[in-house]
């Protein structure tokens with residue numbers, strides 16, 4: 001038995017609650033099927049790169065698959081590789097242009113089960129460091145001056161940096 005897995009008194013895994021699989025998972029109700037998911041910076045026929053509007057986290061980008069798929073293993077191997085090539089190119093570009101203390105890559109999708117990768121530059125002085133950006137902030141300090149401008153320059157030069165991947 002895996003730690004933390006709840007079973008009922010018969011030792012069986014509980015049946016999934018059917019309401020859990022209703023509205024949020026269906027493409028017709030999916031925010032990433034109906035919108036870009038941020039400010040569109042670049043796209044090809046498979047995915048797009050968007051800037052996330054989080055003033056406390058300048059440079060936060062997402063790589064979003066254009067069609068509704070739930071897990072990386074729902075993609076054919078070639079498409080997985082193509083998507084990750086974009087994720088890694090975005091990481092490299094953010095890293096090179098903003099010189100963060102750390103890069104975070106994450107694919108969660110628990111609330112929006114439409115494949116997307118978060119690409120997040122992190123600094124020791126950011127509000128959540130060293131926790132994940134979804135954790136409660138540890139302080140309310142301002143973002144250091146210049147970081148938002150650096151994020152804007154990074155976003156502007158991103159299309160050129162990704163040009164080699166094909167439009």
Ligand SMILES: [Zn+2]
Pocket residue numbers: 027030031032033034067068069113114
């Ligand atoms: Zn979707």
